[in-house]
Amino acid sequence: MTMDYNEIGYFQFNNLIHGRVPMVLVNLGVDLKTWYKSVEAMHIDNVTVTGSTEEILQKIQSRKLPPHYPIMVIDENGTTYKSVIEAIEAAGFMNVYTVKGGFVGLQNERAQQ
Numbered sequence: 001m002t003m004d005y006n007e008i009g010y011f012q013f014n015n016l017i018h019g020r021v022p023m024v025l026v027n028l029g030v031d032l033k034t035w036y037k038s039v040e041a042m043h044i045d046n047v048t049v050t051g052s053t054e055e056i057l058q059k060i061q062s063r064k065l066p067p068h069y070p071i072m073v074i075d076e077n078g079t080t081y082k083s084v085i086e087a088i089e090a091a092g093f094m095n096v097y098t099v100k101g102g103f104v105g106l107q108n109e110r111a112q113q
Contacts, residue, residue, distance in 0.1 A: 005081075005082070005085055005096075005097075005098050006096065006097040006098070007097065007098055007099070007100040008072075008097050008098075008099060008100065009099070009100050009105070009106075009109050010105075010106045010109035010110050010113070011109075013072070013074075013099055013106060014110075016072065017032075017036055017040050017043065017044065018040060020039070020040070020043040021070070022047070022069075022070070023047055023069070023070040023071065023072050024047055024049060024060055024063070024065070024069065024070070024071045024072070025044060025047045025048045025049070025072050025074065026048075026049055026050075026056055026060075026071060026072065026073040026074070026081075026084060026088075027048050027049070027050050027074055028050075028073065028074065028075035028076070028080055028081060028084065029050075029075065029076060030074050030075065030076060030102070030103040032044055032074075032103075053083055053084050053087050054087075056084060056087075056088075057087050057088065057091055060088065060091070060093070061091060065093075067092045067093055067094050067095075068094055068095050069093065069095060070095045070097070071088055071093055071095060071096045071097070072097050072098070072099070073085055073088075073096065073097065073098045073099075074098070074099045074102060074103060074106075075098075075099075075102045075103070076102050076103050076104065077101065077102040077103070077104040077105070078098070078099070078100065078101040078102040078104070078105055079102070080102075081098045081102070085098060
């Protein structure tokens with residue numbers, strides 16, 4: 001059985017960061033500092049969690065967030081996020097998204113802007 005994942009692209013991701021939208025950003029090894037400086041970089045630092053799937057889940061749960069709180073997962077190329085999203089959703093969070101194609105997808109979409 002294949003699961004469908006909620007995906008966003010560059011435009012939506014960029015708006016979330018520039019708008020400093022409250023969320024949890026699960027970063028699976030992507031360097032966003034080359035794109036975002038100053039206030040956006042501080043926002044990214046404040047909302048980012050990293051680690052193993054278990055560590056990420058513990059960090060999210062320790063924040064005592066409501067189940068509808070937005071959680072964004074980004075990886076390098078859109079291939080390693082599935083187990084993390086499944087664990088987060090299994091813990092009861094309903095508003096989980098991934099970046100389509102990961103950071104590589106963002107770069108490609110950004111280049112077309």
